[in-house]
Amino acid sequence: AEEEIQEEEENLVERPPIVTVMGHVDHGKTTLLDTIRKTDVASKEHGGITQHIGAYKIKLPNGKEITFLDTPGHEAFTTLRARGSKVADIAILVVAADDGVKPQTIEAINHAKNAKVPIIVAVNKIDKPGADPMRVRQQLTQYGLVPEEWGGDTIFVDISAKTGYNVETLLEMVLLVAEMLELKANPNRLAIGTVIESKLDPKRGAVATVLVQNGTLHIGDYFVAGYTWGKVKAMFNERGERVSKAPPSTPVEVLGFDEIPEAGDKFIAKETEREAKQLAEIRKQRREEELLAKKTRIHLENLSGQKEINLIIKTDVQGSAEALKKSIEDLAEKFPDITINIIHSGVGAITESDVMLAAASNAIIIGFNVRPDTGARKTAEEENVDIKIYNIIYNVIEDLEKALKGLLAPVQREVILGTAEVRQTFKVKSIGTIAGCYVTEGVIRRNALARVIRDGIVIYDGKIASLKRFKEDVKEVAKGFECGLTIENFNDIKVGDIIEAYEIVEERPQ
Numbered sequence: 001a002e003e004e005i006q007e008e009e010e011n012l013v014e015r016p017p018i019v020t021v022m023g024h025v026d027h028g029k030t031t032l033l034d035t036i037r038k039t040d041v042a043s044k045e046h047g048g049i050t051q052h053i054g055a056y057k058i059k060l061p062n063g064k065e066i067t068f069l070d071t072p073g074h075e076a077f078t079t080l081r082a083r084g085s086k087v088a089d090i091a092i093l094v095v096a097a098d099d100g101v102k103p104q105t106i107e108a109i110n111h112a113k114n115a116k117v118p119i120i121v122a123v124n125k126i127d128k129p130g131a132d133p134m135r136v137r138q139q140l141t142q143y144g145l146v147p148e149e150w151g152g153d154t155i156f157v158d159i160s161a162k163t164g165y166n167v168e169t170l171l172e173m174v175l176l177v178a179e180m181l182e183l184k185a186n187p188n189r190l191a192i193g194t195v196i197e198s199k200l201d202p203k204r205g206a207v208a209t210v211l212v213q214n215g216t217l218h219i220g221d222y223f224v225a226g227y228t229w230g231k232v233k234a235m236f237n238e239r240g241e242r243v244s245k246a247p248p249s250t251p252v253e254v255l256g257f258d259e260i261p262e263a264g265d266k267f268i269a270k271e272t273e274r275e276a277k278q279l280a281e282i283r284k285q286r287r288e289e290e291l292l293a294k295k296t297r298i299h300l301e302n303l304s305g306q307k308e309i310n311l312i313i314k315t316d317v318q319g320s321a322e323a324l325k326k327s328i329e330d331l332a333e334k335f336p337d338i339t340i341n342i343i344h345s346g347v348g349a350i351t352e353s354d355v356m357l358a359a360a361s362n363a364i365i366i367g368f369n370v371r372p373d374t375g376a377r378k379t380a381e382e383e384n385v386d387i388k389i390y391n392i393i394y395n396v397i398e399d400l401e402k403a404l405k406g407l408l409a410p411v412q413r414e415v416i417l418g419t420a421e422v423r424q425t426f427k428v429k430s431i432g433t434i435a436g437c438y439v440t441e442g443v444i445r446r447n448a449l450a451r452v453i454r455d456g457i458v459i460y461d462g463k464i465a466s467l468k469r470f471k472e473d474v475k476e477v478a479k480g481f482e483c484g485l486t487i488e489n490f491n492d493i494k495v496g497d498i499i500e501a502y503e504i505v506e507e508r509p510q
């Protein structure tokens with residue numbers, strides 16, 4: 001792709017990690033983000049109040065920096081991913097110690113895993129009397145998050161987002177994981193980033209928060225973002241201060257868009273206005289083509305070419321999820337060449353979050369005795385996600401089986417029709433050599449493929465061009481009868497040759 005330019009190792013320098021905070025509602029994501037924002041040394045120095053833009057970068061007392069996506073919940077996370085931008089390097093999973101693992105906790109885990117983003121668990125509300133951090137650890141073990149202290153590789157930190165207890169330790173852990181990830185960027189190239197939010201400001205026009213991921217964005221740079229373009233007129237940091245440049249892992253509010261971009265759009269600085277404008281044009285065109293393709297959307301029955309199916313399962317009760325999973329596993333055994341991944345399963349209505357996860361991972365949503373809520377329905381349409389609703393497990397399996405069969409490439413198989421022995425040959429001008437044959441097995445058919453075998457060796461592979469019984473053209477001659485035939489483009493036929501007629505059939509493996 002145009003933006004994937006290989007970077008020379010020597011140009012790369014360390015960049016701050018970009019972190020997203022996920023977790024169940026009310027478990028303390030907003031509180032944690034607020035508390036973290038207050039630890040920012042730069043804000044204290046400037047006495048500035050952090051504005052609400054979609055991300056902020058903090059500087060720790062040790063001089064290290066961390067960038068937070070300030071969009072609690074994983075909606076933003078998945079919106080960005082669904083649009084093809086991987087933004088977060090690390091996910092902090094907030095779990096309230098007095099409430100434990102909840103449906104959205106599991107969703108968050110699946111989102112992060114699917115995006116291959118490492119998870120740090122923040123066990124929150126540790127100050128509360130009912131807090132049970134050990135139970136949270138136990139519960140999360142079931143989802144593959146095993147605490148380091150129990151021999152696993154997931155970092156758990158007990159915190160209180162409200163009092164600030166251990167939040168500093170949590171941030172140190174973020175830096176530790178970041179160090180292992182060796183996050184690097186080249187600050188001396190044209191900027192590449194992602195639009196994380198956008199709006200139309202009545203006074204300033206189209207405004208977007210751009211997270212610069214590589215390179216440095218400068219005032220006056222031309223850029224393309226999604227299918228719009230522009231020139232950076234002004235930039236503001238999270239404290240509302242004007243800045244003239246934005247290095248890697250820096251969120252900035254950018255003015256100067258031709259039209260409003262969409263959250264998740266890639267933002268790419270360009271050398272010239274012409275380049276930026278042209279690229280936006282090309283993308284607009286491509287988008288129109290995609291919209292057209294969307295209308296002729298292929299559904300579950302026809303995903304051909306794929307060797308992997310991702311499924312999201314939502315059911316009325318846990319019991320049906322288990323039964324469904326079991327049936328799907330049994331079905332999967334019949335299709336060793338195809339991988340079926342159940343990337344998320346849960347109880348309850350199909351939500352927008354399910355749809356976003358499906359969009360991000362090209363998954364099909366299967367609802368069993370549940371329905372999509374309004375938001376999910378709308379988003380599924382926009383994001384082109386398939387939602388299938390069932391109330392009988394057998395029907396799910398039947399449909400899936402059909403789909404899986406459709407996925408398998410057709411296999412070509414040869415079927416021998418029959419053999420004949422050449423007993424005489426006649427040379428006829430304008431026709432060539434006619435072989436007088438006796439059919440020894442099966443049938444010989446006009447237009448069938450045919451091999452000429454001499455002394456056990458295939459000397460020619462072609463097609464039966466003509467077939468006659470006495471003077472009559474016939475379609476087929478069966479065992480025990482004589483016939484005259486010609487092989488297309490082959491006149492070297494001899495008495496004693498064997499003709500083997502065959503056809504190729506295409507079939508889907510069962």
Ligand code: GDP
Binds near residue numbers: 023072126128162163
């Ligand atoms: P979110 O929905 O995940 O963003 O959760 P909020 O940050 O809005 O927090 C939900 C509620 O939990 C609020 O009333 C917070 O004050 C409270 N809360 C968050 N963190 C803590 C904590 O560490 N200790 C206590 N006691 N309450 C907390």
